[in-house]
Amino acid sequence: xxxxxxxxDGIVLASERRLSYGGYVLSKxxxxxxxxxxxxxxxxxxxxxxxxxxxxxxxxxxxxxxSTGKPISVHxxxxxxxxxxxxxxxxxxxxxxxxxxxxxxxxxxxxLDPIGSLIEDNYAAVGSGARxxxxxxxxxxxxxxxxxxxxxxxxxxxKASIERDITSGDGIDLAIIDKKGNYENKFIPY
Amino acid sequence: TTTVGIRVNDGVILAADRRASAGFxxxxxxxxxxxxxxxxxxxxxxxxxxDLQFIYDVLKNIYHYNSxxxxxxxxxxxxxxxxxxxxxxxxxxxxxxxxxxGGYDDQPRLFNLDYLGxxxxxxxxxTGSGSPVAxxxxxxxxxxxxxxxxxxxxxKRAVFSAIKRDSFTGTGVIVAKIHSKGHEELEFYLNKKM
Numbered sequence: 424x425x426x427x428x429x430x431x432d433g434i435v436l437a438s439e440r441r442l443s444y445g446g447y448v449l450s451k452x453x454x455x456x457x458x459x460x461x462x463x464x465x466x467x468x469x470x471x472x473x474x475x476x477x478x479x480x481x482x483x484x485x486x487x488x489x490s491t492g493k494p495i496s497v498h499x500x501x502x503x504x505x506x507x508x509x510x511x512x513x514x515x516x517x518x519x520x521x522x523x524x525x526x527x528x529x530x531x532x533x534x535l536d537p538i539g540s541l542i543e544d545n546y547a548a549v550g551s552g553a554r555x556x557x558x559x560x561x562x563x564x565x566x567x568x569x570x571x572x573x574x575x576x577x578x579x580x581x582k583a584s585i586e587r588d589i590t591s592g593d594g595i596d597l598a599i600i601d602k603k604g605n606y607e608n609k610f611i612p613y
Numbered sequence: 614t615t616t617v618g619i620r621v622n623d624g625v626i627l628a629a630d631r632r633a634s635a636g637f638x639x640x641x642x643x644x645x646x647x648x649x650x651x652x653x654x655x656x657x658x659x660x661x662x663x664d665l666q667f668i669y670d671v672l673k674n675i676y677h678y679n680s681x682x683x684x685x686x687x688x689x690x691x692x693x694x695x696x697x698x699x700x701x702x703x704x705x706x707x708x709x710x711x712x713x714x715g716g717y718d719d720q721p722r723l724f725n726l727d728y729l730g731x732x733x734x735x736x737x738x739x740t741g742s743g744s745p746v747a748x749x750x751x752x753x754x755x756x757x758x759x760x761x762x763x764x765x766x767x768x769k770r771a772v773f774s775a776i777k778r779d780s781f782t783g784t785g786v787i788v789a790k791i792h793s794k795g796h797e798e799l800e801f802y803l804n805k806k807m
Contacts, residue, residue, distance in 0.1 A: 448778045588637060589783070
């Protein structure tokens, strides 16, 4: 399960660390929240596909910036990921992805499906525990909440999914970018 | 689910985790899977909850019906055999259950019953989705000379290992120590708040 939240003061992405093969816990240290360039990416699905996509995005963003000579916007980076996913439409990357960042337009959060649909949202949850996590966000989300309160809310949402979804567990990774672009990451054992 | 049964000279240990899952959803976090027919006869349950609740009633009925007839209290092997007969008779429309029956009559006894009517007597056994994990611990550490308390600790560790690696097993464990005088129960939780 991965969750993303956008507030006026920045964005927060979070995920738990369990990698399941059916009912078997293959790993308890699978990090599913990545910092790519100055953006955050989190996801659920086939873990190898997620890793591959992060590597592709790292290279593509760098390529975009050296060839155009200017920094890439959040929307352009998200669209780039969407185009890559769509190119693999007949043999898709099995992944649901959250992509977020902060630029001159402010904080932005995007949700992508396996074949590259791109939708901007205030908050989103993907993966096996998404329906549990979204219930928590749905009842408490407010775009004016502080980044600290947003971090607490997202933690609460992931904790709920760990409690009720058996394929989620083993601790929480958090990544935060505030409106000035400062990056921070945290791990919460749970 | 993971349940464990261990027989030693002083008695029998029955242990089970507390998670009830429906597919990949945690339906209940505090379910009881160690149940008693008498003070000195217990069972552990794994499988379909509805079937297990029905089978538990059947078991109590077998015990109490026998008690009020001229035959008197039934032995543990007797109950296990009677239940195996029920499961065997319904083989083609089976109750989805795996049950351990353990206890103390004039000696410690432990039986494993599967849903088709198989019955086997065991010194140590694990059932449920986490049984491969639990059995790894039991296989390495079981010793027939261990005390009842040592066996209780082993059962706890076996179920805890399964909680850590099998997602269908969770929350914590109830460990029942059954001996010639009755039973005592211990509870342990992975999350200390519980």
